[in-house]
Amino acid sequence: MTAIKSKTPREYWDEKAGFFASDERRQQHRRMTDLYETSCWRYIEPVLPPKEGSLILEAGCGTGRWVYHLAPMGYRMELLDFSAEMIQHAETHVTRQGLGGLVLGYHVRDLCDMSALPDNGYDLVLALGMPLSLCSDPVKAAGEMFRIVRPGGHVVCDAMNRHRTALDMARKKNMTQMFNALNTGRVVADSGLTHHCFSPDELVSLFADEGFDACRTAAITPFFDVPPSREQVAILDDDTLFNQVSNIFQAVSEDPGVMAVSSRLLIVGQKQGPV
């Protein structure tokens, strides 16, 4: 009998690239995307560098998300993903949007080994859409992000929440993965990929151990599932409810109890040192 070869993470994401680039994805859960981006933006905006002479890396960029917000504002950017297909779609889309002049580099690289990128080369590194949870070695990835960001610069990163993942697994009656989340912080998703999950304190320790200072964590999708349930989508489709949810999330995003149950956590770390 021939053994069925399981996909590598890179192959998995290469296969997803067409969907990530599609209008279907953009339309699916549009309001959840708005909520997620609004939540993240509250933490990105305060750490944006001056536009003049600065460089921002969007790491684990997929087909690009923040580049379509930041490049139109005049920021110079580079994009990195370990999926060549994702990067190819990103480049096509950036060019189509007329933003090519502001995107100075495309890197098909693993977050855990960005050795082709210079030390202290970026004013801001965004690793959103949870590449830290998806990569093979979050310690290496955090170390690499520390190495490439310049002193005084920031990293904004999101990740899966360990205890919320355990809760979600318990709701699905998947006790094996519930125990994995609780005991090791690692779960095997339906895709077959391993996800690394963190409590807020673990995320801060991971960053602090690599040298980051002034780490700040936040809940970015406190009470919603990712992807959202049908009922949650219906709530977000109602304008009044959407605004109420968005405002209340903003108000509670740094409450420790809320962070403990948020499906996604965000961390902002700064690399101290002479600027």
Ligand SMILES: C[S@@+](CC[C@H](N)C(=O)[O-])C[C@H]1O[C@@H](n2cnc3c(N)ncnc32)[C@H](O)[C@@H]1O
């Ligand atoms: C959920 S998608 C998010 C894409 C994009 N950041 C967004 O917010 O729409 C995760 C992305 O992380 C990338 N990724 C996963 N592991 C990675 C790794 N070790 N190094 C670089 N990219 C990785 C995948 O290829 C995929 O494009």
